[in-house]
Amino acid sequence: SKAKAGKGAQSAMPETLSPQLATLVESPPAGDWIYEIKYDGYRIMACVENGEVTLFSRNGHDWTARMAPQAKALEKLKLGDSWLDGEAVVLDEQGMPDFQALQNAFDDARSGDILYFLFDAPWL
Secondary structure (H helix, E strand, C coil): CCCCCCCCCCCCCCCCCCCCCCCCCCCCCCCCCCCCCCCCCEEEEEEEECCEEEEEECCCCECCCCCHHHHHHHHCCCCCCEEEEEEEECECCCCCECHHHHHHHHHCCCHHHCEEEEEEEEEC
16 A cells, blocks of 8 residues: 655755766666666756746856746746756757757857756755
8 A cells, every 4th residue: 555645844945956967888777777868968957946947057157147048948837946957958950969059059149049958856
């Protein structure tokens, strides 16, 4: 039978959070493991607090202004206070990550070309 989860006390949202970085391997391990694909992009942590989104590089630099369209898209989701973990990527015509195109999108102020692949919610 399923145990019913009690409603525990919510801890305070951390002011900062560091991503768990991927490790490159030849192939995923055998067995019942969960793994994620490593995209060729920039790791971005999203902090949602009081309906406002702030985007941080993996080194803790505020990238919200550099990725304004992505921050606005996350705000439209109307999430509660949370931390989200993902990767900023630009895809080529074949749907493959293109790191040079990602760098160009920032250099040319074309941040609307950037996709934010969300793959973890370390704090909800």
